[in-house]
Amino acid sequence: MSLSLNEAESLAKTAARGAGLSWGMAEEAAKATRWLAVRGVDACDPLVALLFRHDEEGHAQTGPQALGPDWQGAEGWLCPVACGAVLSDLGDExxxxxxxxxxxxPVFLLPFAAQLAKDLGRPLVLSWDGGDALTDGNAFTLHVPPPMSDVTLRLGDPAQAPAACPHHTRTDTDQMILVSLGIYAARTRAPATDQSRLAGAGAGLTDND
Known part of the structure; x- marks a missing residue:
């Protein structure tokens, strides 16, 4: 199915919140989803997988435990959105x-790496099992990463520049993926009660339809 970029970003944000991410992290996930969608990458599919992992395994400590040359998560895995937010905060440090x-x-690391590359004025290379990606801040080349992998970030050669990629105004994804995101998003809506109906929600206590 086809979604506008605004629809994809809004759904991603609400679904991420429904899966238990804070509003701040949900906003970051939504922005990353949109960034990838603009560049022709269906991010809704991997987003469902990421939210499922958060929902099943928790998300309290999925960022790096310590900020050195080797980041590890207390839960045994790292969330790319949490790591991306830390990268954004560190900047040139x-x-x-x-x-x-x-x-x-790890595909969700790419939007954050792109912003960092733009801020540094240097391309960044992300390497993972079986492939890599190169971004200069706007464009990128991408070998799709596996669902779980170690990732190494390094500065690229200033002469390296990925070919410009066309920008898209819509994104296509599978209908079942949208259903899954919708299930997470529905968790953010409180169920109606007699009190809320009496206060004006819905049709009151009597359904006249």
């Missing part, structure tokens, strides 16, 4: 090369 251990759905 990031130490390269930087290795992130057991990142779930």
């Amino acid at each position: 990031v130490q390269f090369p930087l290795t992130l251990r057991r990142v779930a759905l």
